[in-house]
Amino acid sequence: MSEVPSFHVAGLVPTGPKIITSRFDVEDGYTYDGYVRTGGYQALRTALGKTPQQVHEEVRTSEMQGRGGAGFPTGTKWGFLPPNVFPRYLVVNGDESEPGTYKDRLLMELDPHQLIEGIVISCYAFEAVQAFLYVRGEMALAQERLARALNDAYANDIVGTNVLGHDFSVDVTLTWGAGAYIVGEETALIESLEGERGMPRLKPPYFPAAKGLYMQPTIVNNVETLANVPWIVTESGQAFHDIGAPTSTGMRMFAVSGHVERPGVFEVPNGTTTFRMLFEAPEYGGGVRGGRSVKAFIPGGASAMWFYPEHLDLPLDKPTVDKAGSMLGSGAIVVMDDTTDMVAACWRIVRFFARESCGKCTPCREGTTWLERILKRILDGHGRAEDLDTLMAVSESISPGIAWPPRQTTICPLGPSAVSPIASAVGRFRDEFEHYIDHGRPIDGVARHPIPGPSTEPAHA
Amino acid sequence: MSRLSDANVSIAKEIIGRYPRPKSALIPLLHLAQEQHGWVSNESMSHIAELVGVTPAEVYGTASFYEMFKFHPVGRYCIDVCTNISCQLLGAWELLEHAERRLGVRAGSTTDDGMFTLEDVECIAACTEAPAIEVNYRYRYRVTPDDFDALIDKLTAGRLGDEVPRFGTLARVRQRTTDRWSGAGTTAQAEVDAR
């Protein structure tokens, strides 16, 4: 059992600078002294020497896409703030809980000051008076490291009244959740931050930038997004834009998990690295486990449509992946080799959404539960001939047309996300589902997991 | 008896002061109550309601939405085994089955001696270190059945006391409000609220 994560930082095929992982192998990189010794808080000085508009312009030039899942350009989002409405807030989304996603926690644990520097610079750029750093509840070490880092940052004039003697003041409040995936959705996060149940808000208003926390203008950004800001300020937006592809700029962190020899978190040039490189290069995934082959992979978290061997040579480029029918989402890549039981994989992801549905709308609350129970009874060997049609019919009522990008009858995208694994697995591996239904067991050659038997009555879907 | 202690009331007031509206402090205060008692009782929720200026029902309404709050006593150590996709692919169910056998309880229950609660949980953001588990929200990576047994032995013998505090304690470092706190957000919001 290892207590130190085996993240590997990029260096080869293809190369790029370490933008946000540069301190991951600095032993005291998470302390104030370690941060300052390695160039930390220089970007803040640079930023304060410019006007807020100039800093915003650098971020706009970088064309950095948000790293939280939707991939919206950060500079553009900041531009949606209505002029002259104050106070404005920044909400930092550190709720990382999309299955397969693992990078924000590393950024918070290993380089908390970099995130704080990105937060303070961003607040300066769009004139926010206070930032709320919302960390997932289950991440005790990240909370500890951030609390200490904030105390040190306050003590060293980085945060608070008159930052570094400048007439700009800002507060950062460390806050934390208590276990609920849906709180990662930005309006649910805002509700949670107001002390409510974490349920997404009805739209309109469409953007928290117009009406967010306490109905004031609010920017919600992901941890990784903000961690990139100091580098953009130091090296320029153009330098960031020059890395990767013009359609997916900068370096980006990807977690490669599942059936590869070296699962890990890699910072690689966005837009130009391919899935195959990530899985096969010795400095990244190191090949599929045991020399086997890829049966399917998830390119961007549990909500994404699955990809297959024919997609291996696609670059990690947002428009390319969107066009191929899925998304890069939160940089969560899960590799499944040819021994994978696709019915079990599909069920496990659907169970996640059924458990995490907030319950606010019927198609999602009821639909995801039905989907989970039908899949579980197939897995338990009690599948019925009509089950696959029922799965599709229920999916259709949550996400009409079962298309990509999904349409929805629900308030937020969680409901349709439960349809992705079904559309993917039933679409591509229908024979495996039929075999389960006919024979009560998986096809030959796939691994069985000791999943506990039926805990509930069969669904009456 | 299960109200917040005087020391925790001062901490609670400091926390409330960092938000433009007091109700925003609800989740942190519930964690504080859980840290003091190991779970969240009706009495502590009533006390939080007083401190924040809402009804006890509103406090429970919020608290009951979130997985981490326990409304009855749980084990000193809560062991969360992730069984989501990346961990499932690398043996999470085998590990959970082993854990159930070793502890003699099914996932979702607590051992008779009140030492361990076992839970089957969703992704805990350690997917490349599968199968991953947490003990009172402290991580253990790439856990084999033998690792699991060694962990239980150490916890039972009290040999991980420093590293893994009793259930309820999250971060052992707290943010402090210093005289550099600008309060600008709180003041500006108060002006908006007054309009």
Ligand SMILES: Cc1cc2nc3c(=O)[nH]c(=O)nc-3n(C[C@H](O)[C@H](O)[C@H](O)COP(=O)(O)O)c2cc1C
């Ligand atoms: C169901 C759901 C869960 C989400 N979970 C997260 C999350 O855990 N972390 C995150 O940063 N964004 C998450 N998002 C995306 C946020 O709503 C939001 O788009 C993002 O935080 C914006 O930051 P960015 O522009 O920097 O990417 C989620 C969205 C949905 C619909």
Ligand code: SF4
């Ligand atoms: S789609 Fe699901 S998670 Fe989203 S608001 Fe509706 S019930 Fe809640």
Ligand code: FES
């Ligand atoms: S799937 Fe187990 S930690 Fe993410």
